Amino acid sequence: MGNFQSKLVSDPSRVGTPSSETDKTAWRSYDYVIVGGGTAGCVLASRLSEDRGTTVLLIEAGKSNQGVLESRMPLAFPKLFFTQYDWNYETIPQSALNDRKVHWPRGKLLGGTSSINALLHHHSAPEDYDNWVKLGMTGWGYNDLLPYFRKAENYTPSASHPDVDVSLHGSSGPWHTRQADLPPVCHAIVESCEKIGIPYSKDFNTKAGTIGAANFIEFVDQKGERSSTATAYLTPDVLSRPNLTVLVETSTERIIFSDELATPRAIGVELSHAPAAPRYRVAANREVIVCAGVVGTPQLLMISGIGPKSELERFNITPVSVLEAVGKNLSDHLSPGAVVFPCKPGHSLDNLSKPIGAAVAAVRWLLTGKGPMSHTVVPGAAFFRSDNPNLPFGPGSEYLVEDLTTGPGAPDAELTWFPLVAHPSGMGMMPKGTQGITLGGILLQPKSKGSITLKSTSVWEKPVINGNYMQDETDLNFLIRIVYLQQALAQTPPLRDLLDLKGDVADVNSIFWPGDARPGTLTEEALKKWLSVNATSAWHPVGSARMGTSAKDSVADLELRVYGVTGLRICDTSVFPTQVSGHPCAPVVAIAEKLAELIKTKQ
């Protein structure tokens, strides 16, 4: 452990030079300085330091992931919300959501949000990336990214899923994946999906696309533990590399530019442990790569002088590169909220709602790595198109939805299921004494776009996040359709036979409304009100510093180099040119893998 620990440090004085030192040649230097040890940052640090002649410094604001039990134990991740491992962002009050502020959890530890998320490994639709190519992003199509999805993955085949073509998955990458284990009620949901017209899918992650209903592949290793990008890419072997240093509990406060040449060059960053703690500087011999996430990246760029003119002027920040797209084009997936259906005993993980049941499951996981705690809370999903005329949207069909999909084979809708009662405000643990299953939904291609702007010029103050949810009627109409489809699914055997529907819940504040609504209470007015109180983020914001072909409407070029400066790249979900119709963690890992190879090839 000695050498291994010495490369994982939490003291910036061991890594940088006091900021009082103005002679740049005296600063401690690294070839690559990576800001943000999150999902993408860990991939880049690991891959770039494979070349022992290249020195890499990875800087993470949060703590190490090591020993964080709720991160290791797959089903326990909601316990990390509102803790020191969560940035605890929230949006400003959302007018279409009853003026609610929406919680945006983001991982604040090594592995970033891959250390606290729901572990779903999903490529999203091939058309999403082919659409990027149509928009000018040559080299970022699905066929371009597929080798990197595979390079990252280490898939363990499952005897219970013989129809998955193993040759289409990566088998020697660092990131462990396997089939999510479906409690029996989930098989019933897939069967009911088939009956209402959503076909069974062997595997969401192939060129055939993602439309269909199936179980998910999850990033969990063979020991039943989360495989985050920190556990996968920063293994003890990697951390013992003499050319890699990982600095935790330290925030990057700004990027430092040299103005010696006509085009400003990123030459290093300034770091600190706390707002009033001493500051240190490190130099980047080759590049600074910012991987601070969809909130942190635009915030750090703007504080450092890269952003919209008005935003830089508002805070008197000396402009380094005026880029109007910084903080714009934010696209987040929206969910109607948790629709809970009562079910008959034994068909959900209802025993987890009792302290003894939860304790037994936790002990089982600790001793064997098996049981409900060893899997994602979202074992399966159905991807479909909301304009499919054959699906039973019922009265929801009256609500017009625009086609914002990325192609005819791409979905705009996802139905998820949880074999337990998910708390209405999100994915907390089950309320005591309840028994049921939860259907979730996701609007995959929202029309409404949001923004990230500054609150101050300090990274220690959270920026202003505006999800701008449901500003367009099509987004609201979509959610209405989804809730009606959920009702139809629940009424379809074999799922219906496992539920305990009485159709007698008239109180719109009940956890079982609209799931078990009394006929007549599910009116347009009641449903719209319910949505305004319950609709929430599905926690997939992307695009706040997007890649594109022009500095006029994007932030980074096709090699993720920030426009208007040299020596600076960005790589995380903020660079997505448009939203993907699925889950963004595997896509951002593939993007980071591709960038690492590109840098290594060119250096």
Ligand SMILES: Cc1cc2nc3c(=O)[nH]c(=O)nc-3n(C[C@H](O)[C@H](O)[C@H](O)COP(=O)(O)OP(=O)(O)OC[C@H]3O[C@@H](n4cnc5c(N)ncnc54)[C@H](O)[C@@H]3O)c2cc1C
């Ligand atoms: C609860 C939840 C569940 C989710 N479930 C799934 C899922 O099942 N599947 C899926 O595909 N996606 C899921 N997502 C989304 C997905 O996890 C994220 O989109 C993705 O992991 C983001 O990766 P990133 O590299 O952009 O940012 P992050 O992983 O958030 O990394 C950013 C890192 O930068 C650090 N940082 C920020 N600012 C600074 C600074 N100034 N100095 C130093 N460090 C800094 C942060 O601490 C963080 O570690 C989920 C998200 C949430 C919140």
